[in-house]
């Protein structure tokens with residue numbers, strides 16, 4: 186189910202946030218932990234520096250799951266930042282969408298006794314205890330991103346949401362930015378309940 190909602194940033198920029206969601210079975214989630222851990226190792230500064238990230242994060246296929254996975258995506262068109270260069274668009278869109286995805290995932294987790302997947306690395310502590318090789322300070326609050334547990338997010342959103350990511354490429358227009366999150370659930374929640382929560386939390 187999808188829709189578009191107008192949104193005004195703290196700096197007064199008016200834009201539109203598109204949302205899309207679907208409920209699938211965890212069994213249908215495409216994964217390749219080895220490949221995506223290697224990609225993190227090759228290209229991410231958080232590799233082996235956070236308990237939420239590879240190689241410390243678990244393999245989705247080996248985790249215990251609830252019955253359903255609510256997958257949701259938020260998207261902003263690059264045209265809403267036409268006064269910015271392409272790399273600035275990436276940064277600005279991520280800065281808006283990532284906290285919203287985390288808020289939506291954690292709120293739905295809280296309300297429906299779910300289990301959330303956030304956007305990117307855990308940001309609960311200023312400095313992750315992994316940096317000093319100490320145990321995670323808040324293991325019950327630690328949540329992983331869908332990528333960190335080895336999910337093939339390109340395939341996932343193509344299969345479940347009929348969408349594609351637009352990856353930043355130098356000297357090419359950045360058409361849109363999208364961020365995904367998820368919540369495992371014991372029961373299927375009605376689409377209108379999910380949509381209302383997403384709409385209310387986007388505005389916050």
Ligand code: SF4
Pocket residue numbers: 235236237307308309310311312313314315320321322323324326327
């Ligand atoms: S809760 Fe703190 S110590 Fe644990 S993974 Fe998150 S940032 Fe690291």
